[in-house]
Amino acid sequence: MSLAVQRVTPQPVPPHARQHMVRMRDGVLLATDVYAADTGEPAPTVLARLPYDKNSRYVFFDRIAKRFTARGYAVVVQDVRGKFRSQGRTLGWTGEVDDGYDTLEWITRQPWSDGVVGMFGDSYYGFTQWSAVSSQHPALRAIVPRVTCTSNAPGIATYDSGSGPQPPWLEGTTYQAQVWTDNDIHEFDVDLTGRPVIAAYQEAFDAIGKRSAGFDLIVGGIPLAPYNGPHPYDARPVPVLHCVGWFDNLGIAHMRDYTELAGRSGWAAVQYLVADTIDHENYFLEDAPATSAADRPATDHLADDTALERMLDSCTGPAIEFFDVFLKGVAHPDSLPRVRWKLGHESWHTAATWPPPEATAAELYLADPAAAAATVPGGTLAPRPAVPTETAEWRYDPDDLVPSAAADTFLQLRDHVDERRTLDRDDVLVFTAPAAEHPLDLAGPVQAVLHVESTAPTFDVFVRLLDLAPDGTARLIVRGCAQADAPGELRIALGHTGYRVRPGHRLALMIAGSDFPNHLPNSGSLESPWLTTSPKASRQTLWTGAARPSRLSLTVLPGNAEGGGAR
Template identity: 70%
Template sequence: MSLAFERVPAQPVPEHARQHMVRMRDGLRLATDVYGHDRGPGPAVLVRLPYDKNSRYVFFDRVAERFTARGYVLVVQDVRGKFRSEGATLGWTGEVDDGYDTIEWVTRQPWSNGAVGMFGDSYYGFTQWSAVSSQHPALRAIVPRVTTTGVRPGLATYDASVAQPCWLEGVDYQAHIWIDNETYEYEADLTKRPLVAAYEEAFAAIGKRSDGFDLAVHGIELTAYNGPHPYDARPVPVLHCVGWFDNLGIAHMRDYTELAKRPAWAAVQYLYADTIDHENYFLEQAPVQPENDHMADDAALSTMLDAYCGPALEFFGVFLKDEAAPASLPRVRWKLGHAGWRTSPAWPPPGAVPLDLELGAAHAALGPLPGGTLSPAADDAADRSEEAVSWRYDPDDLVPSAVANTFMQLHGHPDESATAARDDVLVFTTAAAEEPLDLAGPVSAVLHVESTAPTYDLFVRLLDVAPDGAARLVLRGCVQADAPGPWQVGLGHTGYRLRPGHRLALMVASSDFPNHVPNSGTAENPWFTTAPKASLQKLTTGGARPSRLRLTVLAAPAGPEGGERP
């Protein structure tokens, strides 16, 4: 029986938009909607995306109402090979030249005064960085949201400096979005071995395949920038809109911190960090109830769009319309989870200091919470005895991911205490907080681990354990290891208040399915293995090999709850 799938075509162009087929330098034409075209010359905001410019998923007819009301022309374009646009369908390629050519077209229109900004999430954040690489002189400001300059669709988008497990969600995305102009909805049977067979079944049913998928499963990286890398391009003012719960958050904050090292970029970059996931669900509403679900409820969508558009409109007011001086914008505006908004001149904020917690009581780490201990590292830690604990990796009994779709992490925001109780998971927990503990900056773990296999994965989650025992995600990260540790696992940045009575827990496992492809346990590509190998991992702590969690915390609580609102 053939796999069932649904083909999703382009939705109608709204009546209040005017669609143009804009010609690129190679003669191909890209479908481009213009909102606010019936006004005199003014600044334009450009969005270039692959998700159907007219779909409810991207809601640009509603976004346009907010931008045109503030005097902007909003220009929204299907990228090459997607929906109404012409050309071959292969993401992350061609965006530099297409971005330049589209900006050039915008500047030649009667409704344009020559000033262009760009806006948008995820892939349409990446197209902004591609336009930066093109170095068109009319590009005056960008607002990339929950995105990255990097191009690693088949790998976890965490730390590019170390090997990463295969990010199944990223490759699955290729197999649904990047086949042809339309998108395809289907459920791949991820129990198949080899795993690639699940997608071969889908491509056979559809009658087409995804070139991006084929590149990703073979580990072939795409060449995105035929111009300079954005870091090396002409700086433009940038408002990084980061989500503390975004699955691209580590990569996005890497862009921010790398650009902060470059004086010309540092002078024009700003940070706006909210407690959101990739799909713009909020921590304060998690788990999301129907009345707060903007994917399904129009009133909830309207409320979300005010928060979604507001920072960009303020930023463009400064850099596209000269309504205020740049000094009027806080350099960093960040939300402290469970407390509220804060501003600071830099990130991490002044007063943030490292706090090292050492993993202890390893003998208790296998089993339910609280497991082993997390306690402040002492000066005499080297005098402590080493201790170790082993855990298994069984490809026939994989550790479940917290959610099947990490783009919507906060929609369900589940209790992970049952996962922490598995006998193939390690967990280490702090004592209950007596006072608020404010996390404000990067978090990482240094783990001394070895394995019986030549390759193994380390998946690390930082959890908030409530007084009732429920454990919910704060941060996560992973590495793919090929030797004994120590391995540093970056968990990204956060602004998060651990409330009195709550505890932090560090969870360590060797699988995370279905978010990631199970390790083959050998040198074989895990997409093609039919018999992945089990293994045994051992973590050591104490003595000369202390395994540690490093937090960045504020030395004093960050003001009253509620905080400053943006």
């Protein structure tokens, strides 16, 4: 039986939009909708360029446009090259610099445009904003990239921790196969449990009748250079409102963009941050798990229009405020807080910088490793390292992989999975801190520093920091991973967060050798993990103690360190 594939084709252009076929410099025509400003006069324009059908409910631009046009902005939404109604080759992360420039140039020549443009949008249409920055068109005056990064092209480690290669991200590979095969999107359930793993995708391409060029680049390990102009970091600075999700699967890379630019001359003066407790698809921690049950307000915006309107107000409100300053000039930039961030389970805060100036570093050391392979509470997270060197082992079994924190991390908070059963597996290590007597507020970067070795020539290390509640439920705060081919110290970035560990709750650090189905299982050998039919099991060793101080590095607010056992 062949794989069932559902083809997603373009939806109708809304009646309040007018579609144009805009010519690029090489003659390719890109389908482009214009929503006129309510003023009827030439106006600043908000541009979004995306690959997901400009008229689909998934991107909800008919609703987003109404919010901007009511505030006196024209809105332009474009299918990028090779997607839906637009012409050209289907290969993401290519051509966006030139196409962005040419689209900006077209906008400035229209009678409804006053020549000033800002860009807005999530994920890939955050990347197209960075591509337009690279193009250095003078009309681009501000961007609002949401849950995105400059570096998620095929072959680039999207959430690189700075510690070397990353385990291949299967979710990203499936995305390439589904979205970047031809003009349409192809939805299918890929069975990744067979071997070789690549065969499951081949079955999908056979059913579709063509291959994804982006997929082949990933499997071949061929990096794609996304910018044919300067890297955005080296381009002419424009004001940026970074809209980050603490639970976003691109959050590590997005915060790397923010911290890099906030430290660069020219760029630093125009960097702004809004960090919310959301995942990639804009589900909120306070609503998790999302539901449309009768006894509570609707919270699943992919299924419920009331929830969708609430979510859209949240994501467009900061952008409108930002554009009013940098596109219209109706207020001084100093009227905008430099940093607005939400502390999970508490409320919104403002700060002059991120991390907040009052935040301090704290470290918890992995102790009692002999207990770490047992059930919760396992080993301990202690305020200082033990003197003797101690070890703990965990196994990697390709036939019994550790389940991912969510089947789909784009929707991390929609289900907000309880991971207690995973913590109790005998192939993971768990270290827990004492229960907090007072709130422990995390506000900044989190990092795991682990001393590890393996019986295999290559091995993966996955780390999750979880909130362990008094009733035993365990839910994700941050996560990270690294791939190693030699023994030694691994520094694994777990991302930034704003999160309150409430009284009675405790931190739990989990270490594992796999994360399936989010990541490709390691071959355990020098064979390609995509092509192997017999991956090898292995054993990993963690070292702790004063000589090899494996530890969890946190950033906490004042008065919190002792409450969480950190110093």
